[in-house]
Amino acid sequence: MNRTLLFLLALAASLLSANAQTQAQTQAQTQSAPPLREAWKNASLFLFNDAFSQFQKEKTTNPREASLGEALSLLGIQPKTQKNLARSLSILTALAAENPSDEIGLAARFHLARIDELHRTEPNLPAARKQYLSLLEDAPASPFSQIAASRIALIDLHLSAPDPASLDETEARLRPLENFLRTPEGKREFHTMVGLVLNTRLGNPTTVLRHLLIASKESFSQKKIESDVLFTIAEIADTQGDTALAKQYYSRFVADFPQDIRTFLIKKRLEDFSAKK
Amino acid sequence: MERIFNAIGLGLVALAFVASLGRVAYLNWNKAAEESTKYTHIRLAHWQLERGIRNAFDEAAREYEKLHPDVRISQIAIPDRVYTNWLTTQLLGGTAPDIVELGFGSSEDRLAKHFLSLTSLANRPNPYNKGTNLENIPLQNTFYDGMMGGFYPGLMEFYGITLTTNTIRMFVNLDLLKEITGSDSIPADYQELISVCEKTRRFAKKFSRPIIPIASSRYNAPYLMNRFFSSQTQKQTKKIGPPGDFPQNAARTVEAFVDNAWSLDSPDVRSGLELMRKIGREMQPGFMQGTRDDALFYFIQKRALMITTGSWDSSNISSLANFRYGIAPIPTPSKNDPEFGPYVLGTISEAATISGMGLGVTASSKHPETAKDFLLFLASKTGDQRFADTSKLLPAVMDTTPSQAAKPFQINEEGYPPGFNLVASSDWADTSRILNNSYFKLFSHGGNVQEFVDTIRPDFLTAYGTDLARMYSARKRASQRFDVKLAADIQLLSCPPPTNSPAERETKTREAKEKVDLVLSSLNGNDRSTYYLREVGEKLQNKLLSSPR
Known part of the structure; x- marks a missing residue:
């Protein structure tokens, strides 16, 4: 009796175990990635509600990272x-x-500054600036600090009075920040920010040129921004009578952006230069 | 007792067996259904009902099946009027085809949730370009426009691979033109256009035939009107703003208006409105109330000599018109035009044209890799050439040759950027509404430019203010979203996806780094424009408060 019963029980157990294995394999096929990675992927795709639920579920396994994700998804x-x-x-x-x-901690500090700068109904720009600066001074190598430098530049130039003297003064105050720039991306972003904002606010063209020339030495991820930087350098140089520099940057523009709407205009300008030779 | 134990044992076995059977059957039901056929089926949905385009998709599918005998591709053509509802139902029901044409019903939220990002594909060379001059070039750089028609700036991702390029052209009924003018030579410049329009009106009156010079509608008119108006503001636009700020953005146009660098009384603006009136007077009365179909019927039924529309209407016209017709660029005034030349910088360039007919892969696709591979096949140099040859549309991939039928639509890169328009950005609803509500004062028989300007003037600055504020809010929201994306992408960079291949790991890490850099750059670029919009908005509000109504 016992042998028959034991055999039957063993058979039932093995069937159930095989079934459980099939189920586990199926789940493994569909959920192979670590859960926090999936949550960040959703946050990256702007699926904030999904990301929020996933971060909340994972707070026991990796509480600090999950809490950061939870806080950012809430934003x-x-x-x-x-x-x-x-x-x-x-x-x-x-x-x-x-x-x-x-x-x-550094990511949290950066986003606390972003909340003051952008997420509050009434922004608190001085508070945001203070936090960006502290981040930059404490951990200049962090990717968040490298972004912080360009943020400070934007805030200061925005808060500055629009007259050329005040803008010059503000730009001079920003120069010490250049010592904190450690990465090519940080340099490019800072100098592009100062150069293009100063130009928009009709600041000193020579100062604009200095910043954009430094930025133009780095590689750009956004082609539209790169084309604007090259075109602005060439146009300022052209206006200032620096034909050699204008030609250099107009030519680089034509070579790098043959399909841009400004290319034909630039080619015509280059022809003018040749005709005047 | 023994019987009871045996019964329990048997019962447990039976229960376990039934449970296992049921579970396995449940898990494998879909898989079994899928594997009941030996082929991998890919379904492609679009709204292009034109025969040439459907043939082009069919031809590509058959060619792909020759290369991949285990794959079968079918297309589903859904009329554009029901496409949005159809796609919504399919996406929400999880039954969407593998590949879907993007446009109607594919908002950014939907793309993020129901479609696969194709950014990784866009950054790698297309394997189907092997052996061509595009072999080692990343996919996006093999397109004339950098495949920007498939890029969604709000999401910072590619979701579509594009196939064609569209331009706006003037279609002319050549039989009618010959009857009216004695020649079938299409107007090559603005003065010739006006002369042909005058002859058409005289001809219609003389022979009592209901023919108008240009068929139009609220859909077609803006293409023509914006082109003509912006030819008159080209020189002004180049002057406004600091060096390098050209072509200017909407905020700069508004700031210049607030600073009185231009006004509704500026000679070039008046000239642009006068030009619009002249062209508008050549269209059927009440054209701003007409639909796209109304305009097309006027042309097809030989009740209009010309129509201005996009190359997408070419196959419709080709299949419906029982007359000879010609296709030509819109003849805006040249800088030598005696009447409208003084404000013109030169021919308006079409270099900024964005590619179209973007195809995306749905997240619910059971064979996403095959679907992506088919898209790469379509978007290869030979694939796009074949598609263009059969569909008679302009190709989007570089170094391809347009078919004879598509040649008139070729992009004209030799030209200058257009000037600004009164509606500073195409999505500015309040400014558009004010203009649309008053156009009858410009286009009607007794109307004139002065009356139109007097009507729009009181509300014009306020409309700029609300549209600018809306744009500012949208930019601010985008930055708020980018904040989270930036943090997420930095986290993803620090934990790359598991893979056993070092080369794959290196590629993924590089792509993740590029993604972080792109978001960082976009965030700063977006914030630059957000701060500028706020500054201009404050200036505008101050002007509104100080100006008596």
Whole structure:
């Protein structure tokens, strides 16, 4: 009796175990990536509600990273509410206080500055600037600090009075920040920011030229911005009578952007230069 | 007792067996259904009902099947009027085809949720370009426009691979033209256009035939009107703003208006409006109330000598018109034009034309890799050439040759950027509404430019203010979203996806780095324009507060 019963029980157990294995394999095929990676992927695709739920579920396995994700998803969830903003602020403040210098702490500090700059109904630009500067001074090598330098430049130039003297003064105040620029991306972003904002605000063309020339030595991820930088350099040089520099940058523009709407205009200008020789 | 134990044991076995059977059957049901055929099926949905385009898709499918005998590709052509609803249902129901034409019903939110990003494909060379001069070039750089028609700036990702390029042209009924003018030579410049229009009106009156010079509608008219108006503001646009700021953006146009660098009384603006009136007077009365089909019927039924529309209407016209017709660029005034030449810089360039007919891969596709591979096949140099030859549309890939039928639509890169338009950005609803509500004062028999300007003037600055504020809010929201994306992409960079191939790992890490750099650059670029919009908005509000109504 016992042998028959044991055999039957073993058969039932093996069937159930095989079934469980099939199920586990199926799940493994569909959920092979680590859960936090999936949550960040959703956040990167602007699927903030999905990301938020995933981050909340993973708070036990990796609490600091999941909390950062939770706080940032709250900033993206629509409709934007004061409650979500306050909750995000509270999580980021706690993360920054717990460890201000690890990767999560630096990211939290950067986004606390972003909240003051952009996410509040009434921005607090001086507070944002203070936090960006502290981030830059404490950890210049962090990718967030490299972005912070260009943010400070934008805020200062925006808050400056629009007359040329004030803009010059502001630009001079920004120069020490160049010592903190450690990466090609950081350099490119800072000098592009100062150059293009100064140009938009009708600042000193020579100063604009200095910044854009430094930026133009780096590689650009955004072709549209690169084309604007090259065109502005060439046009300023042309206006200032620096034909050699104008020709150099007009030619680079034509070579790099043959399909741009400005290319024909530039070719005509280059023909003018040749005719005047 | 023994019987009871045996019964329990048997019962457990039976239960386990049934449960296993049911579970396995459930898990494999879909798979079994899929594998019941030996082929991988790819379905492609689009709204191009024109025969040439459907033939082009069919031809590409058959060619692909020859290379991949285990794959079968079918197309589903859905009329554009129901496409949005159809696609929404399919996406929400998880039954969408593998490949879908993007446009109607594919908002950015939907793309993010229901489609696969194709950015990684865009950054790598197209394997189907092997052996050609495009062999080692990243896919996006093998397109005339950098494949920007498939790029969604709000998402910072490529979701579509594009196949064609569209331009706006003037279609002329040659039989009618010969009857009216005695020649079938198409007007080559603005003065010739006006002369032919006058002859057409005289001819219609003399022979009591209901013929108008230009068929138009609220759909067609803006293409023509914007082109003509912006020819008159070209020189002014070059002067406004600092060096390098050309062609200027909407905020600069508004700031220049607030600073009185131009006004509704500026000679070039008046000239642009006068030009619009002249052209508008050659269209059927009440054209701004007409639809795209209305305009097309006027032309097809030989009740209009000309129509201005996009190359996408070419196959419709080709299949419906029972007369000879010619296709030519829109003859805007040249800089030597005695009447409208003084403000013109030169022919308007079409270099900024963006490629179209973007195809995306749905997230619910059971064979996403095959679907992507078919798109790469379509977008290869030979694939796009074949598609263009059969569809008679302009290709989008570099170094391809347009078919004879598509040659009149070729992009004209030899020209200058257009000037600004009164509607500073195409999505500015309030400014558009004010102009649309008052156009009858410009185009009607007794109307004139002064009356039109007097009508729009009181609300013009306010409309600029609301449109600018809307643009500012949209930019601010985009930056807020980019904030989260930037942090997410930095995190993803620090934990690349698991792979056993070092080369694959290197590629993925490089792509992740490029993604972070792109978002960073976009965030800063977007914020630059957000801050500038705020500054201009504040200036505009101050002007509004100080100017008596």
